[in-house]
Amino acid sequence: xxxxxxxxxxFRGSLKHLGIVLSCIALGLLSACANVIPPCGAKISPPSxxxxxxxxxxxxxNLPPNSYGEVRARxxxxxxxxxxxxxxFDANGQRVSGSTGCNRxxxxxxxxxxxxxxxxxxxxKMACAPQRMELENDFLYELNDYRSIVRNGDQLxxxxxxxxxxxxxxxxxxTK
Numbered sequence: 001x002x003x004x005x006x007x008x009x010x011f012r013g014s015l016k017h018l019g020i021v022l023s024c025i026a027l028g029l030l031s032a033c034a035n036v037i038p039p040c041g042a043k044i045s046p047p048s049x050x051x052x053x054x055x056x057x058x059x060x061x062n063l064p065p066n067s068y069g070e071v072r073a074r075x076x077x078x079x080x081x082x083x084x085x086x087x088x089f090d091a092n093g094q095r096v097s098g099s100t101g102c103n104r105x106x107x108x109x110x111x112x113x114x115x116x117x118x119x120x121x122x123x124x125k126m127a128c129a130p131q132r133m134e135l136e137n138d139f140l141y142e143l144n145d146y147r148s149i150v151r152n153g154d155q156l157x158x159x160x161x162x163x164x165x166x167x168x169x170x171x172x173x174x175t176k
Contacts, residue, residue: 048116050151051093051156054088055086055170056088056169056170057171058076059076060073060165061165062164064163065163074164076135083101084101085100085139086098086099086171087143089109095109100136102133106122108120118146142164145161146158147161
């Protein structure tokens with residue numbers, strides 16, 4: 001006896017199967033990127049007032065996923081004289097400053113209803129090892145072109161337009 005399944009029912013069955021396959025693929029991709037997706041309690045683009053008078057140290061730099069969906073980490077060498085890459089938000093919420101491990105930098109903090117951005121980024125220009133200079137240039141580029149900042153307790157993620165994720169850990173602010 002021939003199978004008499006109406007064409008519309010076969011089409012709906014195919015769509016259901018396709019939906020399950022796509023859901024599995026999406027879940028796999030999210031699992032592969034789990035270490036860069038912010039936790040549910042994290043705040044996207046927190047108001048700058050939450051970051052006032054805080055200091056952060058770069059502890060991980062995730063590169064965009066490769067063609068296999070694998071997230072790779074960029075090696076972060078210690079700076080000249082063991083100075084790490086750091087960023088500090090000032091007490092009045094108008095500037096950020098820090099160290100690239102070799103040079104110092106500063107930037108103006110501008111806030112609006114969508115979050116905040118950094119502008120007028122300037123840095124000193126001391127010569128460093130070529131590998132360090134490349135890292136410094138890439139870091140300053142990410143500061144200039146990030147798309148969102150996520151804070152979760154003592155962790156701060158800066159997500160770039162190129163899908164690179166800079167992970168910072170909060171450090172105590174030292175007064176001079």
